[in-house]
Amino acid sequence: MAYMTDRKRATGRGAAGSGTEHFWHMTVTSVALVILTPLFVFVVGPAIGKPYADVALHFANPFNAIVTALMLVVGFNHFRHGAQTAIEDYSDGLTRKALVLATICISYAAMATGLFALARLAL
């Protein structure tokens, strides 16, 4: 039997083990996305469905490229943390760990792919 008490386990950690770090991260990315979302919708939206030359030219524009890059970084980070909360609510044990790991990998892979494509388009 462990001698560590409930109080000792909880002090300074909370259920997540990292205090309010996760919550604060969601707050910061939410505020950023309040600004980025409308910009992204009206910057990238019009380019979808356009011919190749127009799309290439569209992302050569610094403002369009930067908005898209920020949306990729902030959006996928926000997704990673939000999806983690959902996974932790509906699963436990090894399933939970596997799903959280997969979410982190998919998020960073998509983010890196998008940034690479953007750099090749914009430069």
Place this chain on the structure above:
Amino acid sequence: MIRAAPCDASRIAVQWETSMPDVNRGKRPLSPFMLGPYYRLQITSVSSILTRITGLAMLVAALLIVWWLLAASAGPEAFDRADGVLTSWIIDIVMTLSVLALWYHALAGLRHLYWDTGRGLEVATAERLGIAAMVGSVILTLITILLV
């Protein structure tokens, strides 16, 4: 441990809290065990669940856009393949629903930021804000379809 000494109840409670091991570790119920049998759906819970569903569902559109960007950076042939998929009617429906999801999630997120300041937590206000997010997202989606 609790001593059976003649002391007041509050002291027993304090000793219990600070000395008992966490016997329920690993066998707590998983969400959403309350919904259905114990708790009926209402505007606050539905608007909360919708926030989660819309947030997760947007992954599909996000990955499609990343693929479209990668194809565009690879050259005209790859781009034409991705463009053909993204402009197909089925993906058009997916993208339109994703825009609706994006606006709903954004408005619901604003509601959360407002709640985090300690305001708007009265049931009537929370319900009104939930309805506002649903109606607002439909309006913003229509505006997006018209402008984009």
